[in-house]
Amino acid sequence: MYPKDSHPRSHLRTPLTTAALLTAAATLLAGCGSGGPSTGAAPPKAGCPxxxxxxxxxxARAENSDTAWHGPxxxxxxxxxxxxxxxAQTMTNPGVAGVAKGVEEAAKAIGWxxxxxxxxxxxxxxxAALSQAITLRPSGIVIGGFDPQLTSQQMARAEAADIxxxxxxxxxxxxxxxxxxxxxxxxxKVEDVARISADWIIARSAGDAGVVLFTDDSIPFAKNKAELIRKELATCSGVRLLSYENIPIPDAASRTAQAVSSLLSRFQDDWTYSAAINDLYFADxxxxxxxxxxxxxxxxxxxxxxxxDPSAFQRINSKQFQAATVPEPLNQQGWQIVDEFNRAFAGRPASGYVAPVHIATADNSDGATSWDPSGYREGYRRIWAG
Structure with a gap:
């Protein structure tokens, strides 16, 4: 993470690849018109202009890194x-761990x-972890990346204790x-994340892709995200979902490599794109x-x-088996959690802020290892100072 609000991407441009994507899309639309290309050549192949x-x-919008803080x-x-x-659901989940780090950083800043x-x-x-948390009688508890329905008894205890x-x-x-x-x-918004992930595949492949989708159906949030990705991919008839791989995140390290070997054997060169509900599948x-x-x-x-997470950015920047990610601003979300607790403790409503989606690639990450938009640390410190 970068200190304070200094960040090397504050003056980045939208990647040149974006212009190419838009040009390709425009060309395909022109080729599918009633008159066809003026040269008389066969129109470009596209299943979904x-x-x-x-x-x-x-x-193009999501790849733009020149963004300002628009939070509370x-x-x-x-x-x-x-x-x-x-x-934490598991600290082996880089997203869960990244938010925990942001919470720790923000708590230090506010004095908690x-x-x-x-x-x-x-x-x-x-x-057991949530039971232990309630026993400690903290001012507030964070549910880090798991379904509260798994802990309905503990959630009832927290509510009864006014935590x-x-x-x-x-x-x-x-x-x-x-x-x-x-x-x-x-x-x-999971709808936005799922849609832009599928859109990246549609756009980058010019509407012609064989896709494998990796997910964890044991987590309702992840299952919903995967279903939304599947739905958006289906808007393009030239994009084919080859396989839906349900691998629980805690089992990803032991099961993903074998699944990939099997997929390569089954689909060979037809497998051209992958989407996953979490970057860690590509590490495995x-x-x-x-x-x-x-x-x-x-x-x-x-x-x-x-x-x-940082390892995803490293794979993307070094072009090692991952081309893009739709990153959560994990550290910023940790700060947001602390700010939301401060509102709860003060008897105020939640802020309502939702971070916009972003796509990180080797062309727009500038070598960074996280999506850490500028301005939020200064903004929250200003609020907390009164």
Whole structure:
């Protein structure tokens, strides 16, 4: 992470590849017109000219890195002397761990105490971790990346104890939730993340791709994201979903390589693109792709629909079996969680802020290892100073 609000991408341009995508889309639309190309040549092959044009425009906007902070500018001054427990689904999930780091950084800035408890990726472990968190009687508890329905008894205990709970990727939508009881849920909009991930495949492939989709159906949020990706891919008839691979995140390290080897045997050169609900699948896929002689720069061209952890950026920047990610601003979301707790402690409503989607590639990341938009640290410090 970069200190304060200094960030080397503050003056980046939209990648040149974006212009190429838009040009390709426009050409395809022209080729599908009633008159056809003026040269008399056969029209370009495209299964979805309208979807392709729309995808190209959306990708152009999402790849723009020259963005400013548009989060909250008003709110309560820092409430002193508070403590937070961050209950993690598993700290092996880079997104969960990245948000935990942001919470710790923001808590230090506001003057609070933080403790992280790892649920180790199992229902029993998560239930035990949340039980431990409640026993500690903190001022607030974070649900870090797991379904609160797995811990309904513990959630009821937290509510009975008047301990506010904030989720990160805990339910399918951002904002407050009554059942499960969450003061708010911090996440990008899963619909936007799923749509732009699929749009990137549609646009980059010019509407002609064979796709493998990796997901974890044990997490409702992830299952919903995968279904939305599938739905958006289906808007282009030239994009074919070859396989839907359900591999639980805690099992990804042990199961992904074998799955990839099987997929390569089944589909061979027809497998040209992949999408995954989390970048970590591509870390585990890389050895199998490398062993099969596939080039690091693709195909298959791989995009992670979250979370944009440092290892994903390293793979993208070095062109090693991942081409793009739709990163959550993990550190910023950690700061947002602390700010939302401060609003809860002060008797104020949640801020309602939702971070916009972004696509990171080797062309626009400028060698960075996270998507860390500028301005939020200064903005939140200003609010908390009163």
């Amino acid at each position: 309208t979807a392709l044009a729309s995808a190209g425009a959306a990708v 500018t008003t709110g309560p001054a820092a409430v002193p002397g508070k403590s937070i427990v961050y209950v 105490q933080v403790r992280v408890i790892d649920g180790d990726g199992t229902p029993a472990g998560i239930q 506010p709970v904030i989720g990160w990727h805990a339910v399918g939508s951002p904002g407050p939730s009554e059942r499960p009881k969450l003061f708010t849920n911090v996440t990008t 896929a890389a050895p199998a792709l490398r062993a099969a002689g596939r080039p690091g720069s693709g195909p298959p061209f791989n995009i992670g629909a979250g979370d944009g």
